[in-house]
Amino acid sequence: MTGLLILAAYVAIFVASFLIVKYAVKTARRDFTSLKTVTFGDESAVKSNRIASVVSILTIFLIWASFTGSAWVPSFLHVPGPFQGIATFDYTAEADDGTTDDATVTVLVHPVGEDPEPPQVAPGEGWAKNDSDVVASWRSGLIRVDQNDEKSRDEGHRVIAVNGEPIAPGGEVITEYGRVGMSPKGTLNFEPAKGLQMESIWLPPPEAVVARVVEIARDGYRDSTLWEHLGYSLFRVIAGFLFGALVGIPLGYAMGLSDWFRGWFDPIVEFMRPVPPLALIPLVIIWAGIGETGKIILLFLAALWIMAIAARSGVSGVRISKVHAAYSLGASKWQILRHVIIPNSLPDIFTGARVAMGVCWGTVVAAELVAAEKGAGMMIMVASKFQLTDIVLMGIILIGIIGFGIDMLMRWAERVLVPWKGKG
Amino acid sequence: MSGLSIEHLSMRFDLPNGSSVQALQDVNLSLAQGELLSVLGPSGCGKTTLLNIVAGFLAPTEGQIVLNGHKVTGPDAERGMVFQQGALFEWMSVRENVSFGPRMKGQKESQYGANVDHLLEIVGLKDFKEKAIYELSGGMQQRVALARCLANDPDVILMDEPLGALDALTREKMQSLVLKLWKETGKTIILITHSVEEALLLGERLLVMAPRPGRIHKEYALPFADLGVNADLREVKKHPEFAQRREEILGMIWDMEEEIMGRSEADA
Numbered sequence: 029m030t031g032l033l034i035l036a037a038y039v040a041i042f043v044a045s046f047l048i049v050k051y052a053v054k055t056a057r058r059d060f061t062s063l064k065t066v067t068f069g070d071e072s073a074v075k076s077n078r079i080a081s082v083v084s085i086l087t088i089f090l091i092w093a094s095f096t097g098s099a100w101v102p103s104f105l106h107v108p109g110p111f112q113g114i115a116t117f118d119y120t121a122e123a124d125d126g127t128t129d130d131a132t133v134t135v136l137v138h139p140v141g142e143d144p145e146p147p148q149v150a151p152g153e154g155w156a157k158n159d160s161d162v163v164a165s166w167r168s169g170l171i172r173v174d175q176n177d178e179k180s181r182d183e184g185h186r187v188i189a190v191n192g193e194p195i196a197p198g199g200e201v202i203t204e205y206g207r208v209g210m211s212p213k214g215t216l217n218f219e220p221a222k223g224l225q226m227e228s229i230w231l232p233p234p235e236a237v238v239a240r241v242v243e244i245a246r247d248g249y250r251d252s253t254l255w256e257h258l259g260y261s262l263f264r265v266i267a268g269f270l271f272g273a274l275v276g277i278p279l280g281y282a283m284g285l286s287d288w289f290r291g292w293f294d295p296i297v298e299f300m301r302p303v304p305p306l307a308l309i310p311l312v313i314i315w316a317g318i319g320e321t322g323k324i325i326l327l328f329l330a331a332l333w334i335m336a337i338a339a340r341s342g343v344s345g346v347r348i349s350k351v352h353a354a355y356s357l358g359a360s361k362w363q364i365l366r367h368v369i370i371p372n373s374l375p376d377i378f379t380g381a382r383v384a385m386g387v388c389w390g391t392v393v394a395a396e397l398v399a400a401e402k403g404a405g406m407m408i409m410v411a412s413k414f415q416l417t418d419i420v421l422m423g424i425i426l427i428g429i430i431g432f433g434i435d436m437l438m439r440w441a442e443r444v445l446v447p448w449k450g451k452g
Numbered sequence: 453m454s455g456l457s458i459e460h461l462s463m464r465f466d467l468p469n470g471s472s473v474q475a476l477q478d479v480n481l482s483l484a485q486g487e488l489l490s491v492l493g494p495s496g497c498g499k500t501t502l503l504n505i506v507a508g509f510l511a512p513t514e515g516q517i518v519l520n521g522h523k524v525t526g527p528d529a530e531r532g533m534v535f536q537q538g539a540l541f542e543w544m545s546v547r548e549n550v551s552f553g554p555r556m557k558g559q560k561e562s563q564y565g566a567n568v569d570h571l572l573e574i575v576g577l578k579d580f581k582e583k584a585i586y587e588l589s590g591g592m593q594q595r596v597a598l599a600r601c602l603a604n605d606p607d608v609i610l611m612d613e614p615l616g617a618l619d620a621l622t623r624e625k626m627q628s629l630v631l632k633l634w635k636e637t638g639k640t641i642i643l644i645t646h647s648v649e650e651a652l653l654l655g656e657r658l659l660v661m662a663p664r665p666g667r668i669h670k671e672y673a674l675p676f677a678d679l680g681v682n683a684d685l686r687e688v689k690k691h692p693e694f695a696q697r698r699e700e701i702l703g704m705i706w707d708m709e710e711e712i713m714g715r716s717e718a719d720a
């Protein structure tokens with residue numbers, strides 16, 4: 029229900045901001061593309077709209093903040109929250125002797141985590157006495173209204189109506205403060221109105237996540253600082269990737285240059301390539317345990333095949349005329365490897381390295397989810413066991429940022445180190 | 453024994469499916485040091501195959517190539533090659549490309565530097581030394597390829613349609629450049645081309661090849677290369693003999709192409 033509402037709000041903002049930008053904001057393109065009359069179907073004329081990107085990110089934060097009652101956005105942007113405060117409803121009780129009497133139930137609905145006293149209420153007239161109780165928001169509570177009444181269950185005390193509406197075991201009455209249900213045994217159950225906001229154990233507001241980041245950055249989590257957790261994950265990725273590249277690249281070159289190597293390793297590489305590294309986690313844990321060695325072996329295997337295949341295709345991608353030209357200029361085999369084949373394969377190797385780093389980063393988080401003492405994945409796994417959703421979210425966001433950062437760094441290195449990519 | 457001789461050269465490509473293509477059949481030819489031979493012929497008559505064998509990239513099924521008294525068995529710096537395009541190293545600057553040969557021989561900058569700069573000046577790329585290959589136009593790239601070949605000081609230069617990818621105007625300028633370099637350096641050159649005019653203008657000798665199997669059809673000795681060294685190429689083209697030769701050779705190749713087309717239509 030809330031999910032559909034979020035989707036509707038999202039679509040509404042998408043359409044509304046599109047229309048606003050289209051008709052209200054002048055986004056004049058300065059270059060010649062503004063003169064193109066055919067843009068639908070011309071991929072090169074489609075440029076990512078900056079405004080759309082900014083609005084898109086803001087929308088996610090807005091929806092997040094508004095559905096969690098965040099303090100970061102003014103309260104008129106919040107969707108209705110759960111009811112809090114004093115809720116009341118009346119009940120009508122009947123006893124075996126045929127008499128009926130009314131009384132009022134006063135419930136203090138308090139925020140989760142507090143433990144207040146029930147409000148004081150006067151007992152009131154008649155044999156049914158007024159009751160009071162406490163219930164936390166988003167929870168529900170059984171209210172034994174007969175306990176303080178003069179006629180007990182032994183005398184046939186039963187509730188027959190709430191706020192004047194008849195109620196029977198298994199039934200319910202919706203009041204302005206929430207739902208009053210009746211259990212099969214006849215006990216009233218009050219469930220204060222939940223509103224549309226998410227409870228923070230499901231989705232904490234953004235400021236709670238930020239506060240967690242600050243707190244964990246300062247105090248650490250599970251005996252390690254935040255930087256140790258992230259640093260360990262990064263260290264494993266880099267170590268595994270480096271070993272993988274160190275073995276995979278020469279292996280790929282050998283496969284690209286020698287019949288024997290290609291024949292020998294082709295079946296192995298082609299078999300290992302489609303095996304997802306995640307499927308190797310159990311085996312690696314059996315063989316090497318959950319320590320650093322096991323993780324680095326796993327990431328080594330994840331990077332190895334990708335790098336070997338990248339290097340192999342880098343070698344086979346060299347134009348034969350370049351090799352011929354080099355031979356005709358008097359180069360030896362080693363010189364051709366060093367000055368022609370290796371530089372020519374670098375663009376492919378960089379592409380492979382980017383893929384491998386992405387796969388390694390995903391694999392390390394997964395491996396840490398399974399078993400680890402430190403690491404980004406371990407952090408979110410342990411936190412999830414304690415329903416610490418804010419730490420889980422924090423972890424996911426940090427993992428995303430680092431993964432993105434790694435990719436940007438690789439792209440930058442590629443631009444600087446192999447400027448001739450795609451220009452051969 | 454100085455010079456290049458091609459002796460009883462035959463090349464048959466045996467294909468994996470059992471069929472075979474006779475690309476060259478008993479080709480005989482000898483070139484003296486400093487001669488410029490241009491080779492014409494319809495597509496598929498074995499010109500590239502011939503050049504690849506001379507360069508040493510392919511071993512012939514029969515016959516041999518002898519250069520300056522020794523048999524050719526593989527590629528070597530004594531035989532330089534200029535490709536149609538795409539054979540430059542785009543990870544090196546213009547100057548690094550041109551100095552590739554000397555550097556591979558282990559020469560120091562002090563040994564090759566002056567010569568490389570001189571060659572870059574001759575081909576008009578003095579101001580582009582440090583540029584990347586992909587920043588140059590097609591014509592400039594071919595000039596780099598020429599300079600790279602010359603910097604290595606080969607005895608024979610093999611060119612497979614070196615100007616084929618250029619526009620008409622650039623092509624004409626490059627033709628003059630080739631003639632000039634040929635005269636200055638005195639290299640033996642084999643130049644393959646599809647353009648009859650280019651073959652006539654540049655070739656001291658001209659070979660017309662015939663297809664299926666690839667063989668020498670006719671050979672000419674021509675005066676135009678020598679005329680062109682000191683004159684405007686457009687003037688040379690006005691020479692009455694030039695027009696006559698051009699028509700003759702065009703007709704010859706045209707007939708061969710007709711015959712191939714007719715034959716493959718009959719095959720089908």
Ligand SMILES: Nc1ncnc2c1ncn2[C@@H]1O[C@H](COP(=O)(O)OP(=O)(O)OP(=O)(O)O)[C@@H](O)[C@H]1O
Pocket residue numbers: 465467473474475493494495496497498499500501502666
């Ligand atoms: N690697 C090869 N495998 C099989 N056949 C080949 C091979 N290389 C060339 N041939 C055949 O040899 C013949 C001559 O080819 P070649 O490339 O030498 O022709 P060409 O005269 O250079 O043609 P073009 O003018 O189109 O470049 C052709 O019939 C071709 O099909």
Ligand SMILES: [Mg+2]
Pocket residue numbers: 499500501
């Ligand atoms: Mg050819």
